[in-house]
Amino acid sequence: MKEGIKRRLVLSYLLLIIFAVVLFETIILSALMVYYKGGVQQTLRDQGAMFASFYEQELIEGRYEKEAEQLLSQYNFLVNVHAQLIDEKGNVLAESHKSNVKNILQEEDVQSGLSGKTGYWTGKLNNEKVMSVTYPLKSSSTAVGAIRLTTSLAPLNAVFTENAFILLAIGSIVIVLAAVISFFLAGTITKPVSQLIIGAEQMAAGKFSTRVPKNKDDELGRLADTLNYMAQQVEEHEKLKNEFIASVSHDLRTPLTSVQGWAITLHSMAKDDLFQEGLEIITNESERLSRLLGDLLDLSSLSSGRLSFVFEEVDLPALIEKVIHQLQPRAERQGIHLITNINEDIKTIRADENRLIQVFINLLDNALKFTPQAGNITISLDNGDDYSIIIKIIDKGIGIPMDQLDAIKEKFVKGKTQESGTGLGLAICEEIIKGHQGTIYLESNAGEGTIVVITLPVTSL
Numbered sequence: 001m002k003e004g005i006k007r008r009l010v011l012s013y014l015l016l017i018i019f020a021v022v023l024f025e026t027i028i029l030s031a032l033m034v035y036y037k038g039g040v041q042q043t044l045r046d047q048g049a050m051f052a053s054f055y056e057q058e059l060i061e062g063r064y065e066k067e068a069e070q071l072l073s074q075y076n077f078l079v080n081v082h083a084q085l086i087d088e089k090g091n092v093l094a095e096s097h098k099s100n101v102k103n104i105l106q107e108e109d110v111q112s113g114l115s116g117k118t119g120y121w122t123g124k125l126n127n128e129k130v131m132s133v134t135y136p137l138k139s140s141s142t143a144v145g146a147i148r149l150t151t152s153l154a155p156l157n158a159v160f161t162e163n164a165f166i167l168l169a170i171g172s173i174v175i176v177l178a179a180v181i182s183f184f185l186a187g188t189i190t191k192p193v194s195q196l197i198i199g200a201e202q203m204a205a206g207k208f209s210t211r212v213p214k215n216k217d218d219e220l221g222r223l224a225d226t227l228n229y230m231a232q233q234v235e236e237h238e239k240l241k242n243e244f245i246a247s248v249s250h251d252l253r254t255p256l257t258s259v260q261g262w263a264i265t266l267h268s269m270a271k272d273d274l275f276q277e278g279l280e281i282i283t284n285e286s287e288r289l290s291r292l293l294g295d296l297l298d299l300s301s302l303s304s305g306r307l308s309f310v311f312e313e314v315d316l317p318a319l320i321e322k323v324i325h326q327l328q329p330r331a332e333r334q335g336i337h338l339i340t341n342i343n344e345d346i347k348t349i350r351a352d353e354n355r356l357i358q359v360f361i362n363l364l365d366n367a368l369k370f371t372p373q374a375g376n377i378t379i380s381l382d383n384g385d386d387y388s389i390i391i392k393i394i395d396k397g398i399g400i401p402m403d404q405l406d407a408i409k410e411k412f413v414k415g416k417t418q419e420s421g422t423g424l425g426l427a428i429c430e431e432i433i434k435g436h437q438g439t440i441y442l443e444s445n446a447g448e449g450t451i452v453v454i455t456l457p458v459t460s461l
Helices: 005-054 056-061 068-074 108-114 154-204 219-269 273-304 316-334 353-370 425-435
Strands: 082-087 092-095 119-125 128-139 142-152 312-314 337-342 349-351 376-383 388-395 439-445 449-457
Touching: 005 056, 005 128, 005 142, 005 154, 056 128, 068 082, 068 092, 082 108, 108 119, 108 128, 108 142, 128 154, 154 219, 219 273, 312 353, 316 337, 316 353, 316 376, 316 388, 349 353, 349 449, 353 376, 353 388, 353 425, 353 449, 425 439
Parallel strands: 337 376
Antiparallel strands: 082 092, 082 142, 119 128, 128 142, 312 349, 376 388, 388 449, 439 449
Protein backbone atom coordinates (compact mmCIF):
# COMPACT_ATOMS: atom_id res chain seq x y z
CA MET A 1 0.00 0.00 0.00
CA LYS A 2 0.97 3.64 -0.14
CA GLU A 3 3.17 5.23 2.48
CA GLY A 4 1.03 5.28 5.63
CA ILE A 5 0.18 3.66 8.94
CA LYS A 6 -0.53 0.24 7.46
CA ARG A 7 2.85 0.01 5.75
CA ARG A 8 4.67 1.20 8.85
CA LEU A 9 2.81 -1.29 11.05
CA VAL A 10 3.49 -4.21 8.70
CA LEU A 11 7.17 -3.27 8.40
CA SER A 12 7.46 -2.84 12.17
CA TYR A 13 5.86 -6.22 12.87
CA LEU A 14 7.93 -7.87 10.14
CA LEU A 15 11.24 -6.38 11.28
CA LEU A 16 10.50 -7.45 14.85
CA ILE A 17 9.69 -11.02 13.75
CA ILE A 18 12.76 -11.18 11.47
CA PHE A 19 14.99 -9.95 14.29
CA ALA A 20 13.50 -12.51 16.70
CA VAL A 21 13.82 -15.38 14.19
CA VAL A 22 17.41 -14.47 13.28
CA LEU A 23 18.40 -14.13 16.94
CA PHE A 24 16.64 -17.37 17.89
CA GLU A 25 18.18 -19.36 15.01
CA THR A 26 21.63 -17.90 15.67
CA ILE A 27 21.42 -19.04 19.29
CA ILE A 28 20.15 -22.49 18.26
CA LEU A 29 22.81 -22.97 15.57
CA SER A 30 25.56 -21.82 17.93
CA ALA A 31 24.29 -24.21 20.59
CA LEU A 32 24.10 -27.04 18.06
CA MET A 33 27.69 -26.42 16.94
CA VAL A 34 28.90 -26.39 20.54
CA TYR A 35 26.89 -29.54 21.24
CA TYR A 36 28.19 -31.41 18.20
CA LYS A 37 31.81 -30.40 18.83
CA GLY A 38 31.46 -31.28 22.47
CA GLY A 39 30.09 -34.66 21.47
CA VAL A 40 33.06 -35.34 19.18
CA GLN A 41 35.52 -34.21 21.87
CA GLN A 42 33.84 -36.44 24.45
CA THR A 43 33.93 -39.42 22.10
CA LEU A 44 37.61 -38.99 21.30
CA ARG A 45 38.45 -38.45 24.97
CA ASP A 46 36.52 -41.60 25.91
CA GLN A 47 38.40 -43.58 23.24
CA GLY A 48 41.70 -42.33 24.63
CA ALA A 49 40.67 -43.19 28.19
CA MET A 50 39.55 -46.66 27.11
CA PHE A 51 42.89 -47.22 25.34
CA ALA A 52 44.82 -46.13 28.45
CA SER A 53 42.70 -48.35 30.67
CA PHE A 54 42.99 -51.33 28.31
CA TYR A 55 46.79 -51.23 28.30
CA GLU A 56 47.26 -50.09 31.88
CA GLN A 57 49.35 -53.15 32.76
CA GLU A 58 51.70 -52.70 29.82
CA LEU A 59 52.20 -49.07 30.80
CA ILE A 60 53.05 -50.04 34.38
CA GLU A 61 55.51 -52.71 33.24
CA GLY A 62 57.28 -50.21 30.94
CA ARG A 63 56.56 -52.10 27.69
CA TYR A 64 54.80 -49.08 26.09
CA GLU A 65 57.63 -47.75 23.91
CA LYS A 66 58.91 -51.17 22.79
CA GLU A 67 55.49 -52.62 21.93
CA ALA A 68 53.77 -49.41 20.69
CA GLU A 69 53.23 -50.73 17.15
CA GLN A 70 51.78 -53.99 18.47
CA LEU A 71 49.59 -52.28 21.05
CA LEU A 72 48.08 -49.92 18.47
CA SER A 73 47.49 -52.60 15.86
CA GLN A 74 45.76 -54.90 18.36
CA TYR A 75 43.33 -52.26 19.61
CA ASN A 76 40.00 -51.82 17.79
CA PHE A 77 38.74 -48.18 17.90
CA LEU A 78 34.98 -47.69 17.83
CA VAL A 79 35.19 -44.54 15.65
CA ASN A 80 37.08 -43.68 12.49
CA VAL A 81 40.20 -41.88 13.76
CA HIS A 82 43.85 -41.40 12.97
CA ALA A 83 45.55 -42.67 16.11
CA GLN A 84 49.15 -41.78 17.04
CA LEU A 85 51.15 -43.10 20.01
CA ILE A 86 53.67 -40.54 21.28
CA ASP A 87 56.52 -40.86 23.72
CA GLU A 88 57.26 -38.30 26.39
CA LYS A 89 59.43 -36.29 23.97
CA GLY A 90 56.73 -36.00 21.30
CA ASN A 91 58.17 -38.63 18.99
CA VAL A 92 55.60 -40.64 17.05
CA LEU A 93 56.07 -44.29 18.08
CA ALA A 94 53.21 -45.73 16.07
CA GLU A 95 50.21 -44.55 14.05
CA SER A 96 47.20 -46.14 12.43
CA HIS A 97 47.70 -44.23 9.15
CA LYS A 98 51.24 -43.80 7.92
CA SER A 99 52.60 -40.24 7.62
CA ASN A 100 56.02 -38.64 7.34
CA VAL A 101 55.70 -36.80 10.65
CA LYS A 102 58.20 -38.00 13.23
CA ASN A 103 57.74 -35.54 16.05
CA ILE A 104 54.63 -33.49 16.97
CA LEU A 105 55.76 -31.95 20.23
CA GLN A 106 55.05 -28.47 18.83
CA GLU A 107 51.28 -29.09 18.83
CA GLU A 108 49.47 -27.50 21.78
CA ASP A 109 47.22 -30.47 22.45
CA VAL A 110 50.24 -32.79 22.46
CA GLN A 111 52.00 -30.59 25.00
CA SER A 112 48.89 -30.67 27.20
CA GLY A 113 48.65 -34.48 26.91
CA LEU A 114 52.30 -35.03 27.81
CA SER A 115 51.86 -32.74 30.82
CA GLY A 116 49.18 -35.08 32.15
CA LYS A 117 46.08 -33.17 30.94
CA THR A 118 43.80 -33.93 28.03
CA GLY A 119 44.60 -31.60 25.12
CA TYR A 120 42.26 -30.39 22.37
CA TRP A 121 42.89 -28.84 18.95
CA THR A 122 40.68 -27.89 16.02
CA GLY A 123 42.07 -26.74 12.70
CA LYS A 124 42.75 -27.68 9.09
CA LEU A 125 44.87 -30.58 7.91
CA ASN A 126 45.36 -31.01 4.16
CA ASN A 127 42.53 -28.47 3.56
CA GLU A 128 40.18 -30.53 5.70
CA LYS A 129 38.80 -29.38 9.02
CA VAL A 130 39.76 -31.83 11.75
CA MET A 131 39.73 -32.20 15.52
CA SER A 132 42.47 -33.76 17.62
CA VAL A 133 42.33 -34.96 21.22
CA THR A 134 45.52 -35.99 23.02
CA TYR A 135 45.01 -38.20 26.07
CA PRO A 136 47.88 -38.83 28.50
CA LEU A 137 49.16 -42.41 29.06
CA LYS A 138 50.34 -42.72 32.65
CA SER A 139 52.33 -45.15 34.71
CA SER A 140 51.95 -44.58 38.46
CA SER A 141 50.51 -41.09 37.84
CA THR A 142 53.47 -40.15 35.64
CA ALA A 143 52.88 -39.48 31.94
CA VAL A 144 55.07 -41.81 29.88
CA GLY A 145 53.48 -40.78 26.61
CA ALA A 146 50.13 -39.97 25.03
CA ILE A 147 47.68 -41.14 22.44
CA ARG A 148 46.54 -38.57 19.90
CA LEU A 149 43.22 -39.21 18.14
CA THR A 150 42.41 -37.11 15.08
CA THR A 151 39.10 -37.23 13.19
CA SER A 152 37.54 -35.32 10.31
CA LEU A 153 34.79 -32.82 11.06
CA ALA A 154 33.22 -33.17 7.60
CA PRO A 155 30.39 -35.47 8.81
CA LEU A 156 29.71 -33.07 11.68
CA ASN A 157 29.60 -30.10 9.28
CA ALA A 158 27.26 -32.02 6.97
CA VAL A 159 24.85 -32.72 9.85
CA PHE A 160 25.16 -29.13 11.03
CA THR A 161 24.47 -27.75 7.53
CA GLU A 162 21.42 -30.00 7.15
CA ASN A 163 20.02 -28.81 10.47
CA ALA A 164 20.83 -25.21 9.53
CA PHE A 165 18.84 -25.52 6.30
CA ILE A 166 15.91 -27.02 8.21
CA LEU A 167 15.99 -24.16 10.70
CA LEU A 168 16.27 -21.57 7.90
CA ALA A 169 13.28 -23.13 6.13
CA ILE A 170 11.26 -23.04 9.36
CA GLY A 171 12.37 -19.44 9.96
CA SER A 172 11.35 -18.42 6.42
CA ILE A 173 7.92 -20.00 6.90
CA VAL A 174 7.54 -18.17 10.22
CA ILE A 175 8.52 -14.85 8.58
CA VAL A 176 6.06 -15.34 5.68
CA LEU A 177 3.26 -16.27 8.09
CA ALA A 178 4.17 -13.28 10.25
CA ALA A 179 4.05 -10.98 7.20
CA VAL A 180 0.58 -12.26 6.24
CA ILE A 181 -0.71 -12.04 9.82
CA SER A 182 0.86 -8.58 10.22
CA PHE A 183 -0.87 -7.41 7.04
CA PHE A 184 -4.27 -8.49 8.32
CA LEU A 185 -3.61 -7.21 11.84
CA ALA A 186 -2.55 -3.84 10.45
CA GLY A 187 -5.72 -3.84 8.34
CA THR A 188 -7.86 -4.13 11.47
CA ILE A 189 -6.33 -0.82 12.59
CA THR A 190 -5.95 1.06 9.32
CA LYS A 191 -9.35 0.18 7.85
CA PRO A 192 -11.27 2.00 10.63
CA VAL A 193 -8.78 4.87 10.37
CA SER A 194 -9.38 5.09 6.60
CA GLN A 195 -13.14 5.14 7.23
CA LEU A 196 -12.63 7.92 9.76
CA ILE A 197 -10.55 9.92 7.25
CA ILE A 198 -13.13 9.49 4.48
CA GLY A 199 -15.94 10.47 6.83
CA ALA A 200 -14.04 13.50 8.13
CA GLU A 201 -13.22 14.63 4.57
CA GLN A 202 -16.89 14.36 3.57
CA MET A 203 -17.92 16.30 6.67
CA ALA A 204 -15.31 18.94 5.88
CA ALA A 205 -16.80 19.18 2.37
CA GLY A 206 -20.20 19.98 3.92
CA LYS A 207 -21.79 16.50 3.77
CA PHE A 208 -22.89 16.46 7.39
CA SER A 209 -25.28 13.56 6.81
CA THR A 210 -22.22 11.29 6.55
CA ARG A 211 -21.83 8.77 9.35
CA VAL A 212 -18.69 6.80 10.14
CA PRO A 213 -19.32 3.07 10.77
CA LYS A 214 -18.36 1.85 14.24
CA ASN A 215 -16.70 -1.56 14.10
CA LYS A 216 -15.54 -2.08 17.69
CA ASP A 217 -16.00 -0.42 21.05
CA ASP A 218 -12.38 0.71 21.35
CA GLU A 219 -10.57 4.05 20.99
CA LEU A 220 -11.30 4.17 17.25
CA GLY A 221 -14.91 3.26 17.90
CA ARG A 222 -15.25 6.09 20.42
CA LEU A 223 -13.62 8.45 17.91
CA ALA A 224 -16.22 7.37 15.33
CA ASP A 225 -18.98 8.10 17.85
CA THR A 226 -17.49 11.54 18.48
CA LEU A 227 -17.30 12.37 14.76
CA ASN A 228 -20.86 11.14 14.20
CA TYR A 229 -22.12 13.19 17.14
CA MET A 230 -20.27 16.26 15.85
CA ALA A 231 -21.75 15.78 12.37
CA GLN A 232 -25.22 15.37 13.85
CA GLN A 233 -24.89 18.59 15.85
CA VAL A 234 -23.52 20.53 12.87
CA GLU A 235 -26.28 19.14 10.66
CA GLU A 236 -28.91 20.31 13.14
CA HIS A 237 -27.34 23.76 13.39
CA GLU A 238 -27.05 23.95 9.60
CA LYS A 239 -30.71 23.06 9.32
CA LEU A 240 -31.67 25.74 11.85
CA LYS A 241 -29.50 28.29 10.03
CA ASN A 242 -31.07 27.51 6.64
CA GLU A 243 -34.57 27.69 8.11
CA PHE A 244 -33.71 31.01 9.74
CA ILE A 245 -32.30 32.43 6.48
CA ALA A 246 -35.31 31.23 4.51
CA SER A 247 -37.76 32.64 7.08
CA VAL A 248 -36.01 36.03 7.32
CA SER A 249 -35.64 36.25 3.54
CA HIS A 250 -39.34 35.60 3.01
CA ASP A 251 -40.29 38.08 5.72
CA LEU A 252 -38.04 40.79 4.25
CA ARG A 253 -39.22 40.40 0.68
CA THR A 254 -42.69 41.88 1.30
CA PRO A 255 -41.54 45.16 2.91
CA LEU A 256 -38.73 45.48 0.36
CA THR A 257 -41.22 45.10 -2.46
CA SER A 258 -43.35 47.82 -0.90
CA VAL A 259 -40.34 50.11 -0.43
CA GLN A 260 -39.23 49.57 -3.99
CA GLY A 261 -42.76 50.10 -5.37
CA TRP A 262 -43.31 53.33 -3.44
CA ALA A 263 -39.83 54.58 -4.35
CA ILE A 264 -40.59 54.12 -8.03
CA THR A 265 -44.02 55.75 -7.63
CA LEU A 266 -42.70 58.73 -5.72
CA HIS A 267 -39.79 59.13 -8.16
CA SER A 268 -42.25 59.61 -11.01
CA MET A 269 -44.10 62.28 -9.00
CA ALA A 270 -41.09 64.13 -7.52
CA LYS A 271 -40.00 67.40 -9.15
CA ASP A 272 -37.07 68.25 -6.93
CA ASP A 273 -33.69 66.88 -8.12
CA LEU A 274 -32.57 66.05 -4.59
CA PHE A 275 -35.71 63.95 -3.95
CA GLN A 276 -35.28 62.19 -7.29
CA GLU A 277 -31.65 61.35 -6.53
CA GLY A 278 -32.56 60.04 -3.09
CA LEU A 279 -35.41 57.95 -4.48
CA GLU A 280 -33.09 56.49 -7.14
CA ILE A 281 -30.68 55.44 -4.41
CA ILE A 282 -33.54 53.83 -2.45
CA THR A 283 -34.71 52.02 -5.60
CA ASN A 284 -31.22 50.74 -6.48
CA GLU A 285 -30.41 49.62 -2.97
CA SER A 286 -33.78 47.90 -2.54
CA GLU A 287 -33.14 46.06 -5.84
CA ARG A 288 -29.70 45.02 -4.56
CA LEU A 289 -31.26 43.78 -1.31
CA SER A 290 -33.89 41.86 -3.30
CA ARG A 291 -31.15 40.14 -5.31
CA LEU A 292 -29.30 39.34 -2.08
CA LEU A 293 -32.45 37.83 -0.58
CA GLY A 294 -32.96 35.79 -3.75
CA ASP A 295 -29.39 34.49 -3.53
CA LEU A 296 -29.85 33.65 0.15
CA LEU A 297 -33.03 31.72 -0.59
CA ASP A 298 -31.38 29.84 -3.45
CA LEU A 299 -28.33 28.97 -1.39
CA SER A 300 -30.42 27.92 1.60
CA SER A 301 -32.62 25.71 -0.58
CA LEU A 302 -29.65 24.17 -2.42
CA SER A 303 -27.65 23.53 0.76
CA SER A 304 -30.57 21.94 2.59
CA GLY A 305 -31.59 19.86 -0.43
CA ARG A 306 -35.10 21.28 -0.47
CA LEU A 307 -34.66 22.63 -3.98
CA SER A 308 -35.31 19.87 -6.51
CA PHE A 309 -33.80 19.73 -9.97
CA VAL A 310 -35.81 19.11 -13.11
CA PHE A 311 -33.56 16.99 -15.33
CA GLU A 312 -34.21 16.73 -19.03
CA GLU A 313 -32.18 16.47 -22.22
CA VAL A 314 -30.38 19.76 -22.76
CA ASP A 315 -28.85 21.14 -25.96
CA LEU A 316 -25.79 22.79 -24.41
CA PRO A 317 -24.61 24.67 -27.54
CA ALA A 318 -28.05 26.25 -27.94
CA LEU A 319 -28.23 27.03 -24.21
CA ILE A 320 -24.86 28.81 -24.22
CA GLU A 321 -25.80 30.76 -27.39
CA LYS A 322 -28.98 31.84 -25.62
CA VAL A 323 -27.00 33.14 -22.60
CA ILE A 324 -24.51 34.92 -24.90
CA HIS A 325 -27.36 36.57 -26.80
CA GLN A 326 -28.86 37.75 -23.50
CA LEU A 327 -25.59 39.32 -22.29
CA GLN A 328 -24.34 40.63 -25.64
CA PRO A 329 -25.87 44.14 -25.29
CA ARG A 330 -24.20 44.63 -21.92
CA ALA A 331 -20.86 43.44 -23.32
CA GLU A 332 -21.17 45.90 -26.24
CA ARG A 333 -21.91 48.75 -23.84
CA GLN A 334 -18.74 47.89 -21.88
CA GLY A 335 -16.69 47.45 -25.07
CA ILE A 336 -15.95 43.77 -24.28
CA HIS A 337 -15.80 41.06 -26.94
CA LEU A 338 -17.59 37.78 -26.23
CA ILE A 339 -15.88 34.98 -28.17
CA THR A 340 -17.40 31.51 -28.47
CA ASN A 341 -15.57 28.31 -29.30
CA ILE A 342 -18.29 25.69 -29.33
CA ASN A 343 -18.06 22.15 -30.62
CA GLU A 344 -21.43 21.57 -32.25
CA ASP A 345 -20.92 17.80 -32.15
CA ILE A 346 -21.36 17.80 -28.41
CA LYS A 347 -22.81 14.91 -26.45
CA THR A 348 -26.31 15.36 -25.09
CA ILE A 349 -26.63 15.53 -21.32
CA ARG A 350 -29.48 15.44 -18.85
CA ALA A 351 -29.57 18.57 -16.72
CA ASP A 352 -31.75 21.30 -15.24
CA GLU A 353 -31.69 23.90 -18.02
CA ASN A 354 -32.81 26.85 -15.90
CA ARG A 355 -30.21 26.14 -13.22
CA LEU A 356 -27.42 25.87 -15.80
CA ILE A 357 -28.52 29.20 -17.29
CA GLN A 358 -28.31 30.66 -13.78
CA VAL A 359 -24.72 29.33 -13.46
CA PHE A 360 -23.55 30.65 -16.84
CA ILE A 361 -25.15 34.07 -16.32
CA ASN A 362 -23.58 34.33 -12.87
CA LEU A 363 -20.11 33.37 -14.15
CA LEU A 364 -20.32 35.63 -17.21
CA ASP A 365 -21.60 38.45 -15.03
CA ASN A 366 -18.46 38.11 -12.88
CA ALA A 367 -16.28 38.03 -15.99
CA LEU A 368 -17.95 41.19 -17.35
CA LYS A 369 -17.50 42.97 -14.01
CA PHE A 370 -13.77 42.38 -13.85
CA THR A 371 -12.74 42.55 -17.51
CA PRO A 372 -11.54 45.98 -18.67
CA GLN A 373 -12.80 47.75 -21.77
CA ALA A 374 -11.66 46.22 -25.09
CA GLY A 375 -10.97 42.95 -23.27
CA ASN A 376 -12.03 39.50 -24.40
CA ILE A 377 -14.11 36.79 -22.73
CA THR A 378 -13.97 33.33 -24.31
CA ILE A 379 -16.61 30.67 -23.78
CA SER A 380 -15.57 27.20 -24.98
CA LEU A 381 -17.57 23.98 -25.04
CA ASP A 382 -16.08 20.61 -25.94
CA ASN A 383 -16.25 16.91 -25.19
CA GLY A 384 -13.99 15.70 -22.41
CA ASP A 385 -13.49 11.96 -22.05
CA ASP A 386 -16.19 9.45 -22.92
CA TYR A 387 -18.20 10.42 -19.87
CA SER A 388 -17.92 14.20 -19.57
CA ILE A 389 -18.31 17.60 -21.19
CA ILE A 390 -16.05 20.54 -20.38
CA ILE A 391 -17.10 24.20 -20.39
CA LYS A 392 -14.48 26.92 -19.95
CA ILE A 393 -15.05 30.63 -19.37
CA ILE A 394 -11.81 32.56 -19.85
CA ASP A 395 -11.41 36.26 -19.20
CA LYS A 396 -8.42 38.59 -19.25
CA GLY A 397 -9.55 40.65 -16.29
CA ILE A 398 -7.93 41.57 -13.00
CA GLY A 399 -7.74 37.94 -11.85
CA ILE A 400 -7.81 36.56 -8.32
CA PRO A 401 -4.75 36.52 -6.02
CA MET A 402 -3.41 33.04 -5.29
CA ASP A 403 -4.00 33.41 -1.53
CA GLN A 404 -7.74 34.05 -2.16
CA LEU A 405 -8.31 31.41 -4.85
CA ASP A 406 -9.09 28.49 -2.54
CA ALA A 407 -11.60 30.46 -0.44
CA ILE A 408 -13.33 32.44 -3.19
CA LYS A 409 -16.06 29.81 -3.63
CA GLU A 410 -16.97 29.84 0.05
CA LYS A 411 -20.19 31.48 1.17
CA PHE A 412 -19.99 35.24 1.74
CA VAL A 413 -16.35 35.33 0.59
CA LYS A 414 -15.91 38.01 -2.04
CA GLY A 415 -13.18 39.96 -3.70
CA LYS A 416 -11.80 43.21 -2.33
CA THR A 417 -12.66 45.32 -5.37
CA GLN A 418 -15.58 47.72 -5.64
CA GLU A 419 -17.28 45.50 -8.23
CA SER A 420 -17.42 42.49 -5.87
CA GLY A 421 -20.93 41.36 -5.03
CA THR A 422 -22.36 39.54 -2.03
CA GLY A 423 -19.99 36.58 -2.17
CA LEU A 424 -22.82 34.11 -2.80
CA GLY A 425 -22.69 33.76 -6.58
CA LEU A 426 -19.86 31.24 -6.85
CA ALA A 427 -21.17 29.31 -3.84
CA ILE A 428 -24.56 28.96 -5.54
CA CYS A 429 -22.88 27.94 -8.81
CA GLU A 430 -20.89 25.25 -7.00
CA GLU A 431 -24.02 23.88 -5.30
CA ILE A 432 -25.84 23.70 -8.66
CA ILE A 433 -22.94 21.97 -10.39
CA LYS A 434 -22.64 19.51 -7.48
CA GLY A 435 -26.35 18.81 -7.91
CA HIS A 436 -25.49 17.77 -11.49
CA GLN A 437 -22.70 15.47 -10.21
CA GLY A 438 -20.16 17.77 -11.86
CA THR A 439 -17.22 19.87 -10.73
CA ILE A 440 -16.25 23.53 -10.99
CA TYR A 441 -12.62 24.60 -10.85
CA LEU A 442 -10.94 28.01 -10.91
CA GLU A 443 -7.50 28.95 -12.24
CA SER A 444 -6.31 32.51 -11.78
CA ASN A 445 -3.43 34.86 -11.07
CA ALA A 446 -3.68 38.50 -10.11
CA GLY A 447 -3.52 40.67 -13.25
CA GLU A 448 -3.68 37.69 -15.64
CA GLY A 449 -7.37 36.87 -15.74
CA THR A 450 -9.42 33.90 -14.60
CA ILE A 451 -10.35 30.52 -16.09
CA VAL A 452 -13.45 28.75 -14.82
CA VAL A 453 -13.59 25.05 -15.79
CA ILE A 454 -16.89 23.21 -15.45
CA THR A 455 -17.09 19.44 -15.99
CA LEU A 456 -20.51 17.84 -16.42
CA PRO A 457 -21.21 14.12 -16.80
CA VAL A 458 -22.92 12.86 -19.96
CA THR A 459 -24.48 9.85 -18.29
CA SER A 460 -28.11 9.95 -17.36
CA LEU A 461 -28.71 11.33 -13.89
